[in-house]
Amino acid sequence: MESTRDKIIRQALQLFAQKGYHAVSVQEIARAVGIRAPSLYNHFASKQAIFDAIIDEMTETYHKQAAQIGLGWQSGSQDAAVFASIGKEQLLTMVNGLFSWFLHDPTVSGLRRMLTLSQFEDKELGDLLTKLYIEDPLYYQEQLFAAMPPPKNGTGHSPRTLALAFYAPIYFLLLRCDREPEYEVEARTLIAEHVHSFSKTFFEQVRGN
Amino acid sequence: MESTRDKIIRQALQLFAQKGYHAVSVQEIARAVGIRAPSLYNHFASKQAIFDAIIDEMTETYHKQAAQIGLGWQSGSQDAAVFASIGKEQLLTMVNGLFSWFLHDPTVSGLRRMLTLSQFEDKELGDLLTKLYIEDPLYYQEQLFAAMPPPKNGTGHSPRTLALAFYAPIYFLLLRCDREPEYEVEARTLIAEHVHSFSKTFFEQVRGN
DNA sequence: GTCTATAAGAAGATAGAC
């Protein structure tokens, strides 16, 4: 059974992710959990301690999940062989899967929203947001592209530029879905077109078709 | 000379944009302006009224500035002729100019940050963020691409997909610069590569080079 | 581990003198 502590973490995450730290009172968290405000202090020393625990635990959970999916954020070059021979359909399926995970998983989505709302107030949290959702994925994809044979048509796109061109539109659509859930349908269509277009433009050129 | 009212708007914008509505007290705004908290109420009925006035006035200012720059957000098709004959260097210069405006103009940047911090709490503000910084620019660029001759190599990229592929990486880098000002140097390099790469891949194909 | 009672302070906002 879920411990009270975990229930606090879960409910507070949801509240912080929607309204931001300062707009949420400890009473509100307590009510969502089903206890009185003072009882929270049997589990956490302060409101800030709840926030910090969420950041720490959700970051850890995020990394665990990423590892389980098979995303070695740090070692994209090892996966390059897989990608070099991947088909367009498989690529789209994979992107759609990752998009769902980013958008709908309570941990990944909640953490991203919390960090988004705190990014300008606390530089550390802003840096964490950049690392988890920008730098790590971008670096991973950069390594994938770097490990592929150079394009044969002489356009000479750098791996980082390719990674940016591939990932940015997907992340862009994700951010819109974050605040407009009903947009997901349209986003899925655009992702499919984007992956198709990118694949055709760069992948097939790389392989010399 | 700047009126007290305008000074309140200006200082409150800066505070709200950095810490969010709930983290800023009226006393804090008053101190930044150089008056006592109760004096604020001679200019605005409530703290919320200050926030609302900022949103309204900054949105108006943003639109005025956009019109002045020559961005008819609503009528991109008229500008298509200009873009059809634009050079790569001119395009990059224009993108860099718009990037600077988005990133450094107190109105445009402050409004974007305020909306970012309120996007999940208030759906109207989230929608405004989407409209001003996502939908309008995207639609403008979509019209530009739509008014161009169709690609001759049969890739058949839709105008919306092209607009997404062009704009998303730029916006993506902008968001990172928002929380990491020192990243701007790197961002400028990547923008140049992106525009170069995009231009080469799509523009020159479109014109049959 | 949860409760009630309560402290101690900060918040948004108003009244009225100047």
Add this chain to the structure above:
DNA sequence: GTCTATCTTCTTATAGAC
């Protein structure tokens, strides 16, 4: 139009009974 003084409510947090 700004000030001091004040009100009311809400906030985080603690004390101590059960």
